[in-house]
Amino acid sequence: MKKKVFALLCSLTLVAGLLIGCTGDDTSDTTTDVVVEDTAAEDTADAGETQDAAEGPFDITVIIKATDSDYWQILASGALAAAEQSDGMIRVTIDGPPSELDIAQQVTIFENAIQAGPDGIVIAATSGETVVNAVEEATAAGIPVVALDEYIPSGDVVTFLATDHAAASAETADLMVAQWESEGIDPSGMDVVVISAVAGAGVNVARTNGFIDRIQELVPDINVLETQYADNDIARATDIAGNLIAANPNLIGIFGDNNHMGVGIALAIEETGRQDIITYAFDANQQQVDAIQAGNLTGMVVQDPWGMGFNGVLDVVRAIQGEGASLPASVAVPVNVVTAENINDADIQELLSQHIVH
Amino acid sequence: MSSNKNQIKKVKFHVGKTEIFLLAVLALLFIIFAVATPVFFRFSNIMNLLRQTSIYGIVALGMVFVIISSGIDLSVGSVLGFSGTVVALMVTNNISIPVAIILAILACAAIGAMNGVLIYDGNVPPFIATMGMMSLVRATLMLMTNARMISGLPENFLAIARFNPLGIPLLAIVWILLSLIALFIARKTVFGRNVYAYGSNKEAARLSGIHIRLTVYGTYIFSAVMCAIAGILITSRLSNAAPTTGTGYELDAIAASVVGGASLNGGQGSVIGAFLGAIIMSTLRQGGTLLGVNSFIMEIIIALLIIAAVLLDQIQRKRGGKKS
Numbered sequence: 001m002k003k004k005v006f007a008l009l010c011s012l013t014l015v016a017g018l019l020i021g022c023t024g025d026d027t028s029d030t031t032t033d034v035v036v037e038d039t040a041a042e043d044t045a046d047a048g049e050t051q052d053a054a055e056g057p058f059d060i061t062v063i064i065k066a067t068d069s070d071y072w073q074i075l076a077s078g079a080l081a082a083a084e085q086s087d088g089m090i091r092v093t094i095d096g097p098p099s100e101l102d103i104a105q106q107v108t109i110f111e112n113a114i115q116a117g118p119d120g121i122v123i124a125a126t127s128g129e130t131v132v133n134a135v136e137e138a139t140a141a142g143i144p145v146v147a148l149d150e151y152i153p154s155g156d157v158v159t160f161l162a163t164d165h166a167a168a169s170a171e172t173a174d175l176m177v178a179q180w181e182s183e184g185i186d187p188s189g190m191d192v193v194v195i196s197a198v199a200g201a202g203v204n205v206a207r208t209n210g211f212i213d214r215i216q217e218l219v220p221d222i223n224v225l226e227t228q229y230a231d232n233d234i235a236r237a238t239d240i241a242g243n244l245i246a247a248n249p250n251l252i253g254i255f256g257d258n259n260h261m262g263v264g265i266a267l268a269i270e271e272t273g274r275q276d277i278i279t280y281a282f283d284a285n286q287q288q289v290d291a292i293q294a295g296n297l298t299g300m301v302v303q304d305p306w307g308m309g310f311n312g313v314l315d316v317v318r319a320i321q322g323e324g325a326s327l328p329a330s331v332a333v334p335v336n337v338v339t340a341e342n343i344n345d346a347d348i349q350e351l352l353s354q355h356i357v358h
Numbered sequence: 359m360s361s362n363k364n365q366i367k368k369v370k371f372h373v374g375k376t377e378i379f380l381l382a383v384l385a386l387l388f389i390i391f392a393v394a395t396p397v398f399f400r401f402s403n404i405m406n407l408l409r410q411t412s413i414y415g416i417v418a419l420g421m422v423f424v425i426i427s428s429g430i431d432l433s434v435g436s437v438l439g440f441s442g443t444v445v446a447l448m449v450t451n452n453i454s455i456p457v458a459i460i461l462a463i464l465a466c467a468a469i470g471a472m473n474g475v476l477i478y479d480g481n482v483p484p485f486i487a488t489m490g491m492m493s494l495v496r497a498t499l500m501l502m503t504n505a506r507m508i509s510g511l512p513e514n515f516l517a518i519a520r521f522n523p524l525g526i527p528l529l530a531i532v533w534i535l536l537s538l539i540a541l542f543i544a545r546k547t548v549f550g551r552n553v554y555a556y557g558s559n560k561e562a563a564r565l566s567g568i569h570i571r572l573t574v575y576g577t578y579i580f581s582a583v584m585c586a587i588a589g590i591l592i593t594s595r596l597s598n599a600a601p602t603t604g605t606g607y608e609l610d611a612i613a614a615s616v617v618g619g620a621s622l623n624g625g626q627g628s629v630i631g632a633f634l635g636a637i638i639m640s641t642l643r644q645g646g647t648l649l650g651v652n653s654f655i656m657e658i659i660i661a662l663l664i665i666a667a668v669l670l671d672q673i674q675r676k677r678g679g680k681k682s
Contacts, residue, residue: 069505070506199654225650226650226651226652226653227653228647228653229653231605231606232602233602233603233605233606234596234598234600234603235413235592235595235596235603238595238596239410239643239644240647242406242410243406243644243647243648244647246397246400246402246403246406246648247395247397247647247648247649247650248650260600263596263598267595267596267597285507286507286509286510287507287509287597287598290509
């Protein structure tokens with residue numbers, strides 16, 4: 001018996017080793033150090049202007065929420081682009097936990113980054129409160145911190161760049177009402193509903209309330225049905241949307257608060273053939289692009305994580321150069337609402353190509 | 359030995375009563391929802407209900423065997439996701455659909471066999487073995503896909519879930535067929551009887567010469583194969599394979615089995631019970647949405663239903679125990 005167990009353990013270890021070996025250099029490594037090489041370009045004439053306040057090159061550590069998601073990878077590539085365009089003046093290192101659930105690990109990464117002593121830190125905190133101490137520690141050590149995406153309740157943060165989720169969702173409510181108007185639909189007394197991925201998560205609550213508040217403001221006697229929660233599961237979102245459509249003949253609008261909800265809603269529209277219902281969702285993916293082109297989804301809100309990463313790095317460099325005080329406390333990063341009308345525009349196509357990695 | 363036979367008979371009778379009780383509950387729910395909303399009893403809505411239940415109804419079929427054998431399979435959600443991703447990777451790489459389906463089922467059967475090896479040969483408690491497998495398979499899936507969705511599946515593959523012969527979704531037909539097969543296995547085959555015997559009394563089963571290794575392997579392989587089929591169907595229905603698909607489905611499948619009268623102590627439960635348990639749970643969920651009931655209240659009702667089902671089961675057992 002013991003021998004068997006031993007053999008079993010050995011084989012399991014082997015399998016595990018194989019798995020890790022196969023994929024080790026893909027995405028499993030949590031520290032993707034990409035350092036832009038110094039080149040002779042630095043010595044050329046155009047470097048003259050920027051060398052007054054602080055001497056480059058600047059080492060910037062960018063800490064993302066999770067390495068397993070496209071959204072954070074896009075943000076990282078924006079940050080790296082800021083380095084590439086700096087002629088070697090900025091060097092960016094990307095770090096972050098593998099999953100957004102690893103809140104404690106992100107704090108550890110942050111603390112280790114401070115020990116490594118970069119010139120500046122840009123962080124998209126998974127939970128703002130948990131990193132307050134680390135932000136203050138970094139600032140005390142002379143390392144300025146720029147916050148992205150998630151608000152950090154500390155006066156030490158140089159500047160905060162994020163999507164205004166409530167305002168962006170309210171924009172879809174504006175578009176929805178305008179579209180009903182143009183189609184001659186009177187929304188008074190009709191039904192709208194939100195399908196939300198999770199209950200109680202800050203960003204989702206902001207999106208859901210942003211939509212509901214605006215639609216009630218524009219159409220005071222519209223009937224907002226009970227918000228439904230779908231466990232961030234596409235299948236469940238499809239079922240819920242299908243049931244809502246079946247149960248409510250007066251349903252004229254659905255808002256999904258992330259891209260999984262959007263895919264689910266679009267599938268339900270396809271299954272029920274109710275393309276007359278106006279549907280919007282937050283965030284982009286390929287399925288939603290297809291759905292917009294097929295008429296099963298009216299539109300989606302596309303954020304700009306690339307710009308957030310790019311500008312976050314430039315802002316922290318300004319802070320290093322002593323211009324931190326001139327930066328605003330917070331900056332709303334603009335979003336784009338993509339619909340069938342603008343989906344083929346060149347700038348939208350470029351934006352989407354950042355989001356949808358094939 | 360004769361007392362043992364008696365016990366098995368009693369178990370069967372008890373299961374029959376549970377099934378009648380479940381049918382009554384289901385009929386009551388149908389009446390309530392039909393009265394409350396005219397939409398509910400429409401043919402299209404009943405078909406919608408069947409389609410919505412079919413995925414985790416299929417998972418529950420495997421789970422009920424595992425629970426009857428006094429085990430538990432927490433890896434079902436991950437195996438379902440694994441199957442969907444594997445089949446999606448193959449069909450997007452021009453492997454023919456039938457071949458891809460067979461390979462995905464075989465790959466999942468191998469995972470089920472690994473569960474069996476850990477539990478029977480390794481003596482690892484089923485909870486731990488399948489919990490480990492749940493994380494292992496899910497993490498492997500994330501590595502394989504870089505945590506990205508696989509889309510762009512061929513039309514012929516998507517047609518599987520869109521096929522509605524006579525207006526009945528193919529998903530529901532597959533679920534009902536698999537339920538009939540599972541029912542046959544449970545009632546008419548040596549393997550089925552062995553699962554019950556092993557679950558109700560391991561020592562007695564060992565002494566009476568039942569092939570325990572095959573029973574344990576078979577149970578977990580069957581569960582994994584059900585998940586494989588469910589994973590293929592859900593991928594076809596959703597037109598893509600998300601690596602997170604199936605997260606949390608193990609709890610739905612356990613709930614359906616338990617509501618259907620299966621006991622986590624083993625030896626008790628039925629395929630019909632799991633079938634009805636699954637449909638009762640999704641009827642409640644759907645009815646809640648149709649009536650516009652607050653979704654948290656609906657979750658509370660479902661939670662109470664699960665607890666009540668187990669509580670009733672325990673009370674019945676106590677009474678039965680006193681009599682004999």
